[in-house]
Amino acid sequence: MAQWTQISQMLHRLPDDTIINLYPPSTFPIEIRHFLAEWIESQRWDIFVPENVEQTSLAQDRLDQTISMLQLVAQQNNVVDRMKLMQISKNMDMFQQEPLQFAVMVRDMLTKEMVLLNTPAQMPNPPQFQQYPNRESLFPNTPDVDHLVLKVIEVQDIRQKMHQLQEELNWERQNYEGLQGSIPQNGLDQTQSEIQKLQNHIQQLEYNVKTMAKKRFQLLKECVDCLDQCQTRLISRLKEWRWEQHKATIGHPFDESLNLLQTRCEQLLGVNGKLRQELMLMGKPMPELQERLGKLLQVLIQSSLVVDRQPPQVIKTQSKFSTTVRYLLGEKVAPGKPVVLKAQIINELQARNLASVSGDNVGELINNTAILEHNTSSKSTCATFRNMSIKKIKRADRKGSESVTEEKFALLFSTEITITGCDTPYRIQMISLPLVVIVHGSQDHNALATIIWDCAFSEPDRVPFMVSERVPWRMMYSTLNSKFTSEVSTLHNLDSYNQHFLAQKIFDKPDFNDDFSNIMVTWAQFNKEVLPGRPFTFWQWFEGVMELTKRHLREYWSAGLIFGFIGKQHLHLILKDRPNGTFLLRFSDSEIGGITIAYVDASENGGQKIQNIQPFTKRDLEIRSLGDRIRDINHITYLYPEFPKHDVFRKFFTEPQALHTGGYIPVSLQTKVGTEASSDIPLPESPHSVGGFTTSSEAMDLDIDKILESLNQ
Structure with missing residues (x-):
């Protein structure tokens, strides 16, 4: 809760109106922020978007968790705080109809806090938040840019004062010459005195002009x-933005807005132009400063091209895709001839030497040009490639066991542009993030693995597209957790038990119980070598679980009802002393994209045994949901450690629908396990009953076609 610690220390310096606006008493009282600080900051709120109604369920989970946390904290405090927190938790029911509104409100609150923390300390009375909907408009100038602008204004002011002094000096010199011409030969003391005063004044003016000229130059x-310095920081921030965009592929938070950076670019371009004007008005050449300004201008113009919306990082040939390139100095582009951007596909070798890339592609791109167009409402200038496709690709010679899904390419965008106030057109270019080109959908999983590894373990400012072949397990696990939570759109992270089992699996060390953190995991272990006794790699297996959870199990996982990744040894350890019927949900480690139910059952000798029901796959859960299957199975009664299944899974049960049979006998679908399935109808022994584990079998009551189909197998 580092952010709250910093904010709380500065609250006493903020106006009451600012605090009330930040923590509205009627919707989000400051007590929530205070008592739940650590929990709030440990969750991801930046993912919520008001227009994305698909996030409503996730937002509802977050709202329910917040209310539960408040009630829990209330019980741990004195009676005054307890009553206050209980009332607040009750008032939060107002968001039950619009949970997404609550999540977005918390997101905005955290953003406003960050703005305050980045506000210069000398700024009195920060502007009210309601007047500024986002961070960019709240603080459009950083202190260094403000300082620079003030310096430029001072230079302009000195120039104007010098001009006035020079005019006065010219006038006084004219007067001096006139007085000297009017002096009689015998002279007059009064005239001589006036000339002397005028001469002194002229000398003072000349001294002032010289002094100001020195100050102006300095x-x-x-x-x-x-x-x-400002431009160096700006370009560094642009690189950080691209790096954050790169990391967003594996689920890292990413603020995609470019408005603030565009403002910075425009400000620095304006300052550069004013300084070049001031140099021209100096009256004498300043080659060193002129050269520096010219180089700064060139770098700024060339650095302002950004791939705003990246192309897909796995692209199948003959398939359409889109991408958007934005020019941050778009409003400064000279009017006239349209600016046309061209895209070409380049390989890794070309990406390392962009200056020598010729017009020839290593692949043929269709619809590879787009016009740079300005949008007045968003104030952005973009070129959108809407229907691009790769017709064919030329691959490099591969080394050893390297596959086509490990070869990385990129799109290179380039054009020639002229900026208003600049005589010379500039050649600008920018490359996309690395991408993998495939020719068949079956290559998609392996291609994605290449991208994940590249995004997770590459270094900033690397040589394209180099990445380490081995990394510590702690980095690998962090990536898996980040990708899993992002892809599933959940706040429920993988826990330490999940982490340990994943390590045991990827390293094939089921009996290793020490810390895996610093053990190096290789690219081959991740997605080249198949797992022992399995026909798939670690990544293919993990992605299958992730996809199943994303499609069918997100709410169960987010509610903490799925134990997830756990090995059989650990499974037996935690279930061995539990009552019969105790069960947990775990991901199958024997097939891709399966979830199984492990439960405690009575053994033949009066003891206990652990049973594992045949895994449910995507196809199974499309037929009947996990919640309904759990309700169907009478063998299981308590979710580990001791939660009655009907209490925790009730909201996932499907209510029976009114039957409109039209004269037919109604049928129903129900999950049967082991002997349950065979006791209703005489079915042959299931081919999946192996290794002592019971299996699941679908049976439809009174469905003759189903019975005949089973008998004919």
Whole structure:
């Protein structure tokens, strides 16, 4: 709760109106922020978008968790705080109809806090938040840019004062010459006195002009130095934005807005133009400063091209895809000839030497040009490639066992652009994130593995597209957790038990109970070598689980009802002393994309045994939901450790629908396990009954076609 610690220390300096606006008493009282600080900051709120109604269920889970946490904290405090928190938790029921509104409100609150923390300490009375809907408009200038702008204004002011002094000096010199011409030969003391005063004044003016000229030159140099520093920071921030965009592939939070960076680019371009004007008005050449400003201008113009919406990082040939390139100095583009961006596909070798990339592609791109167009409402200038496709690809010679799904390409976007106020057109270009080109859908999983590894373990400013072949397990696990929670759209992370089992699986060390954190995991272990006794790799298996959870189990997982990744040894350890009927849900480790129910059952000798029901796959859960299957199975009664299944799974049960049979005998679908299935109808022994584990079998009551189909197998 580092953020709350910092915010709470500065609350006493904020106006009451700002605090009330930040923590509205009627919707999000400050007590919630205080008592739930650590929990709030440990969750991901940045993923919520008001328009995304698909997030409603996830937002509902978050709202329910917040209310439950408040009630729990209330019981742990004194009677005053307890009553206050209980009332707040009750008031939060107002969001039950609009849970997404609550999640977005918390997201915005955390963003506003970050804005406050980044506000210069000397700024009195920060503006009210309701006047500024986002961070960019709240603080459009960083202190360094403000300082630079003030310096430029000072240079302009000195120039104007010098001009006035020079005019006065010219006038006084004219007066001086006139007085000298009017002096009689015998001279007059009064005239001589006036000439002397005028001469002194002229000398003072000349001294002032020289002094101001020196100051003007010094300020100009300081302005160029400051501009260099500001631009260096800006370009560094642009690189950070691209890096964050790269990491977003594996689920890292990413603020995709470019508005603030665009404002910075425009400000620095304006400052550069003003400084170049001031140099031209100096009256004498300043080659060093002029050259520096020219280089800064070139770098800024060339660095302002950004791939705003990346192309898919796995692209199948002959398939349409889109991408958007944005130019942050779009409003400064010289009017006239349209600016056309061209895209070409390049390989890894070409990406390492962009300066030498020719017009020839290593693949043929269809619809590879787009016009840079300005949107007045969003104030953005973008070129959108809407129907691009890769017709064919030329692959490099592969080394050893390298497959086509390990070869990385990129799209290179380029154009020639002229900026208003600049005589010379500039050649600008930018490459996309790495991508893998496939020719068949069966290659998709392995191609995605290449992208995941690249996004997770590459270094900033690397040589394209180099990435380590081995990383510590702690980094691998962090990536798996981040990708899993992001893909599933959940706040429920993988726990330490899941982490340990995943490590045991990828390293094939089921009996290893020490810390795996620093053991190195290789690319081959991740997605080249098949798991022992299995026909698939670790990544193929993990992705299958992730996809199943995303499609059918997200709510169960988010509610903490699925134990997830657990080995059989650990499974027996935690269930061995539990009553018969105790069960837990775990992901199958023997097939891709399956979830199984492990439960305690009575053995033949009066003891206990652990049974594992045949895994339910995507197809099974499309036929009947997990909740209904759990309700069907009488063998299981308590979710580990001791939650009655009808209490925790009730909201997942499907209510019986009114039957409109039209004269037919109604049928129903029900899950039967082991002997249950064979006791209703005489079915042959299931081919899946192996290893002592019971299996699941679908039976439809009074469905003759189903019976005949089973008998004919």
